[in-house]
Amino acid sequence: MVPRQTLDSLVTSVASELMGVDATTMVAATQRVLAALVEHFDVDVSYLRHTDRERRATVLVAEWPPREDIPDPDPLAVVEFETADSVFRALEYATEPLVVRPDTDSADYQETIRKSSGIPEVAMACVPLVSRGESTGVLGFVKMGDRVWTSRELNVLKAIAALFAQLQARVVAEEKLRYIALHDDLTSLANRRALLEYMERRLEAGKPGPVATFFLDLDRLKALNDFLGHSAGDNFIQTLARRLETNLEPNDMIARLGGDEFVIVPAAPMDAVAAELEATRIQQFIGRRVSVGQESVSRGVSVGVALGIPGQTSVSDVLRRADHALLSAKSGGGNGVAVFTDAMRAQFELQDDVELNLRSAVSDGSLVLHYQPEVDLRTGRIVALEALVRWQHPTRGLLPPGAFVSVAEATNLAGELGRWVIRSACSQFAEWRQRGLASNVVMRINVSPVQLVSADFVERIEDVLHLFGIDGSSICLEITEHVVVQDLVRTRLTLRGLKRMGVQIAIDDFGTGYSSLSHLKALPVDAVKIDRGFVQSLGDSNDDLAIVKSIIGLAGSFGLGVVGEGVETAMAARTLVGLGCYRAQGFLIARPMPAADVEVQLREGRIPLDLDLPRAGRGVAPS
The missing domain is CATH 3.30.450.40 (GAF domain)
Structure with missing residues (x-):
């Protein structure tokens, strides 16, 4: 001036x-x-x-x-x-x-x-x-x-x-x-934008590190909302936000990303050991009970931990690693702590690879089907085949379904993949029958949740059966137990449409979620397959024995067939027979195998088993 x-x-x-x-x-x-x-x-x-x-x-x-x-x-x-x-x-x-x-x-x-x-x-x-x-x-x-x-x-x-x-x-x-x-409406904590700005500054070259990042996710908050109301859930979240502010350092970044997800970035540098200890401390004080109205409630919290090196690691990479670690922490049932490791890196690199290349695999012939026989344990006679998809990856070799099916479901490819499996399994099944094989065998095919709720699913199954000249009763579609309760009304309509064509229905992995037991009467289901987790330990675990026994009894009271999955020991097989479950599949009997190898088994008609069953258990199996 x-x-x-x-x-x-x-x-x-x-x-x-x-x-x-x-x-x-x-x-x-x-x-x-x-x-x-x-x-x-x-x-x-x-x-x-x-x-x-x-x-x-x-x-x-x-x-x-x-x-x-x-x-x-x-x-x-x-x-x-x-x-x-x-x-x-x-x-x-x-x-x-x-x-x-x-x-x-x-x-x-x-x-x-x-x-x-x-x-x-x-x-x-x-x-x-x-x-x-x-x-x-x-x-x-x-x-x-x-x-x-x-x-x-x-x-x-x-x-x-x-x-x-x-x-x-x-x-x-x-x-x-x-x-x-820059702040969350409910808690007044920092929001995603503020978190990203803060982490950009912390990860600049020359800044002190490592920079620890904790990704928190409350376990089963939805149940609290369902039973006590959303206002109670909001009060619970607000109380935990204040608890975080009270128990962390004033300069620590505490952000709420929405719902029940929080991210914490301590102001002080931390190595992996210190970060894991701090994550455990956070988990402990978050888990203390909270008064919500007239109730005193608590929720566990899963914590994923990742470290960033200033000048070397991007914000997106650190958050992604922390998110992957969180998924690992939750996979054990929740209320866990996991630090991102090289093994996790390899796992998620595989997922990225799968996500990039799976779409072309559906159309370029690199998908193949293997078949796992199901037998009558008393005679070894093959009574069913389960079609299991494999992917002949160009660089990673033959991948099992666990490596790519979840990616297909997350990227809207599940429907396309499922249609390929159904069509290919029915084509092979029809070819075997034309050559006089598998005449008394049922083809079991797994169905994804995406397929089951699609409006034209029944019509697609009808078209495939007509195309290959297969009777509906020769096909059994398997759905997982949690799918049954996700959309009970839609599931019931779809299953009734399938039953009109004679298609059999089985609930796979049964026993992992008892919520569906009360729905069995309302659904046109033919059989349940006992989850392999219960069958593998038969003979060693009294708890598993009690569960398997109750499932077999329940299935019998509803007039349903029952199949034991994951039979790996003769003891497990003998226990199943003793409980009245005669159908089973597992590595003790046969591993999943290519169509050519299955054809050899089909020509024999049975798989020799040496289970040393009591004579009373060697009756002739019904056809």
């Missing part, structure tokens, strides 16, 4: 200086304006203060010239009105300029100045910042000795104070919008 300009031009130049100012440049721009005002009005000090209504205090924004050797804490940084001198107290709600001169009666203020500056007397002009009729701050001037302020000068200072009031209102509005943009 040009010194000693006219008062009118002074207002214009201040307005120009403040026009493009925001929160980040406000202090520097204010100091420039104050320096010009000090020179123009020939005073010793000028300052700008804002009023904090919640704290009932006046807060220093900027001053000119800056003081030297400022004590810590600065006694002028924040001054509470209740304990301030009479001048500051008078400015709390003032809307007109206040002039203080040595001959005024503000004795306590003059005494304060004398003690702090050693100057016997000062003159002061205090011009309130007024917004919507309310004082929001003050523009002040101090002259060592005496100074007379003209009405013309005070009117100009009121105009300049009004410009500062407008700037303050604009900055407050911008800060409020920025706060909203």
Whole structure:
């Protein structure tokens, strides 16, 4: 600014200086304006203060010239009105300029100045910042000795104070919008955007590291919402947010990504050992009970941990690794802690590879079917074949379904993959039957949830059966137990449509979720297949024996067939027979094999078994 300009031009130049100012440049721009005002009005000090209504205090924004050797804490940084001198107290709600001169009666203020500056007397002009009729701050001037302020000068200072009031209102509005943009509505924690900005700064080259990142996911929060209501769930989340703030360091980043997901980035660097210990500590204090209304509830939390190296690791990579570690922590049933490892990296690299190449595999002939026989344990006779898809990957070799079926479901390829399996299995089945094989064998085909709820699924099955001339009763479609309860109404309609064609229905992996037991009567199901997890330990685990026994009894009471999966020992096979379950499949009997090898078994009609069954168990199996 040009010194000693006219008062009118002074207002214009201040307005120009403040026009493009925001929160980040406000202090520097204010100091420039104050320096010009000090020179123009020939005073010793000028300052700008804002009023904090919640704290009932006046807060220093900027001053000119800056003081030297400022004590810590600065006694002028924040001054509470209740304990301030009479001048500051008078400015709390003032809307007109206040002039203080040595001959005024503000004795306590003059005494304060004398003690702090050693100057016997000062003159002061205090011009309130007024917004919507309310004082929001003050523009002040101090002259060592005496100074007379003209009405013309005070009117100009009121105009300049009004410009500062407008700037303050604009900055407050911008800060409020920025706060909203960077914080979660429910908890007031940082949101995803704030988290990403923070992590970008933490992972810049040269910053201290490693940077630990914790990805938290509450276990079974939906159950709390379902039973106590969403407001209770919100209260639970808010309580946990406050608990995180209380138990973590003030500078730690705590973000809520939505729902029941949180991310924590400690301000201090941490190696993998320290990070795992901290994740366990977080898991423990999060797991403490919370009072929600009249209830006292708790939820476990799964924590995935990943480390980033500043200058080497991107934000997206760290978050992705933490998310992968979280999935690993949850895979064990929840309430676990997992640190991202090289083994996880290999696993998820495989998933990425699968996701990129699976679509072409459906059409380029690299998918193949293997078949696992199901036999009558009493005779070894082959009674069914289960079609199991494999992928002959160009670089990774033959991949089992567990390596790519879940990816297919996550990328909307499950329907296309499922249609290929059904068509290919029925084509092979029809070919065998044309050559006099598998005449008394049922072909079992797994159906994905996506297929089961599609509107045209029944019509597609009917078209395939007609195309290959297969009777519906020769086909058994297998659905997993959790699919049954996902959409019971839709499932019932689909299964009834299939039954009209004679198609058999089996519930696969039965016993892993008892929620479907009550629905068995309502569904047109022919058989249940006992989950391999219960069958493998038969003979060693009394708990598994009790479960298997109850499943077989339940199936019998509903008139359903029952098949034991995962038979790997003769003891398990003998136990099944003793419980009245005669059909089984597993590695003890035969592994899944290509069509050519299965054909050899079909020609024999049975698979020799040496189970040393009691004579009473060797009856002739029904056809």
